[in-house]
Amino acid sequence: MEDKQLNEKESLELITQMIRNTQKKMEKGSGIPFLIWGYVTIAVSLTVWYLLGKTGNQNWNFLWFAIPVIGFPVMLLALKRKTTLPKTYIDKVISYVWIVMGVSALIPSMAAAVIHNFPVLFLVVLLISAGTAMTGLVIKFKPLVISGFGGMLLSILCLILRESLDSILVFAALFLLVQVIPGHILNYKNRKNHV
């Protein structure tokens, strides 16, 4: 493309073509944040479940804070590997959704440290599932919508089982459903679109 003058019709065609090309782009590896948070949460959950079951010492619950401690640096590292793809308004909306959801999930986690028997796992799964469903609706990606709403519904299991240690296993399984599985599907789909 050069610095040449166009006629009016060519100008309009060029505008349409450029906008259409840009809208077609889908970020390769956009499932990565789902996979990072999903796998970190599952690993920490299983560790807490094992240690609580083995020792009965409630102080192991402080290990839950390993999720943001591990998750944030890994996310920063992953985001550093910038692509040259443009940042769309949709990307912006999605990052705002997850900032709000992330902060909302941190608050019940802090409350659980001081309030006995607080239904933290239920609230966290409900919020994260809502984030997944919203992301799916924004990018029009059905697997995210289905797993997000499914997670919201199944989060009740964590509430029912909150007296039992098994609620942690249900929590880990739900993270597999609302983060890991859709993350892999999203990556697979994007890889296919880029071939």
Next chain:
Amino acid sequence: MFKELDPLLHSELRLAVMSILLSVDEADFVYLKEQTKATSGNLSVQIDKLNEAGYIEVERGFAGKRTRTVCKITPVGVKAFEDYVESLKSYLKL
């Protein structure tokens, strides 16, 4: 009566850059180069012209060890683009 077409936008490469930037929040120089298939030198010159006119913002930074230039359309640029499209419509009697 026909509205005058903005000479800054009535050029293939600058119009392409503005069209891309209108549909995204921000775009990388490398991406613009890929999409427009322009040479780096020519694209740089046109980006500077749009920047000087206040139609776009250009941010030069680093991504790891490599330099990274990110462009973003400004409200002035959006208005100019809208006026340009309105003028095109009057020429094409749309």
